[in-house]
Amino acid sequence: MTTDSVAPVNGVSELFQLLRDGVPRTRAELAKSTGLARSTVAVRVEELMRMGLITPVADAVSTGGRPPSQFAINPAAKVVIAADIGASHATVAMADLTGKVLSEKTGVLDIALGPEPVLSWLMEGATELLAASGRAASDVAAMGIGVPGPVEHSTGQPVNPPIMPGWDRFDIPGWIHQHMPTPVLVDNDVNIMALGERSVAWRGIDHLMFVKVATGIGTGIISGAELQRGAQGIAGDIGHVQVARGADIPCQCGNRGCLEALASGPAIARALRADGIEAYTGSDVVDLVKRGNIDAIQAVRQAGRDIGEVLTICVSLMNPSVIAIGGSMARVGEHLIAGVREVVYTRSTPLATEYLSIVQSVAAEHAGVIGASMLAIEHALSPESLSSGFLRV
Numbered sequence: 001m002t003t004d005s006v007a008p009v010n011g012v013s014e015l016f017q018l019l020r021d022g023v024p025r026t027r028a029e030l031a032k033s034t035g036l037a038r039s040t041v042a043v044r045v046e047e048l049m050r051m052g053l054i055t056p057v058a059d060a061v062s063t064g065g066r067p068p069s070q071f072a073i074n075p076a077a078k079v080v081i082a083a084d085i086g087a088s089h090a091t092v093a094m095a096d097l098t099g100k101v102l103s104e105k106t107g108v109l110d111i112a113l114g115p116e117p118v119l120s121w122l123m124e125g126a127t128e129l130l131a132a133s134g135r136a137a138s139d140v141a142a143m144g145i146g147v148p149g150p151v152e153h154s155t156g157q158p159v160n161p162p163i164m165p166g167w168d169r170f171d172i173p174g175w176i177h178q179h180m181p182t183p184v185l186v187d188n189d190v191n192i193m194a195l196g197e198r199s200v201a202w203r204g205i206d207h208l209m210f211v212k213v214a215t216g217i218g219t220g221i222i223s224g225a226e227l228q229r230g231a232q233g234i235a236g237d238i239g240h241v242q243v244a245r246g247a248d249i250p251c252q253c254g255n256r257g258c259l260e261a262l263a264s265g266p267a268i269a270r271a272l273r274a275d276g277i278e279a280y281t282g283s284d285v286v287d288l289v290k291r292g293n294i295d296a297i298q299a300v301r302q303a304g305r306d307i308g309e310v311l312t313i314c315v316s317l318m319n320p321s322v323i324a325i326g327g328s329m330a331r332v333g334e335h336l337i338a339g340v341r342e343v344v345y346t347r348s349t350p351l352a353t354e355y356l357s358i359v360q361s362v363a364a365e366h367a368g369v370i371g372a373s374m375l376a377i378e379h380a381l382s383p384e385s386l387s388s389g390f391l392r393v
């Protein structure tokens, strides 16, 4: 390494990884946690301060003019841009380095318009949010984007996404780079929701499944503290698993009896309509349940049982400790979850369910955008990014 190199002092990121949780620590505490000599810690703390990534924290007790002895991450050193692009709506947000959303913009946006109009909306939104807070594009440490389809995570390209015409193999990071030179991470929307849910409500939990029940049904799987994407980015795509009860019901994928054809919002609406009840969308079903319509409540509970049937297999495979149910249909409240619990707790082995919580998503409609910001932060603050010198502020 030459003397004018911009790479930080060797091992500086190791110290920073400790401080990322926001808890202020003294040099002595940092030395104890890392096993490094006090003198080495002092040099690395100076380097992180020079990079702007950590900041001195005032001591609780006045030190009578002595220099501050505690340090913590400086959340405002950089920002990340997070986007949650759904089938018909999108949200773009700006967050600090701890994942706190600082501002956001939501719009009605049809993913089927294709990549250029949708990504243009996203970039315009990002530019607006940055300008409104006096931030420059160079302040963006990374961008995280969730899309409603399978994604090859290493390249950020959607792969054969069924409801995203024109997006197959589209180079999302490449397109963004023409407008903003920042690292771009792209993932499936349910995967980022799992990251968001864990960040908001289950930080210490390493085995979590997030189930999105909306127009489609899918899960994001965190196992061993890592998001599991599988070989083609479709791990957790349970919407087209066959459920016995629906053997005759056609699914838009071409098969029959898929979970999605039975238990998604539109599927429940269709079943109610067949019984003469006016319901055309998942939203109509939610409204009926909230008004106490018994048929709608029973249909939602049955959908919960159908989802539970498939989740029982997932529980046997993955042994999660939390299953969080989210997506627009989760707004029906306990009726859906009661159906899921009824089946999973009855059909799984006692050991698998002894400590298993099946709960409503806490992050709810914010899960996606918070998860997208976590995806961006994980990349931006990784030891690799730090040692590349990219984050120098």
Ligand SMILES: [Zn+2]
Pocket: 239, 240, 251, 252, 253, 254, 255, 258, 260, 261
């Ligand atoms: Zn299907």
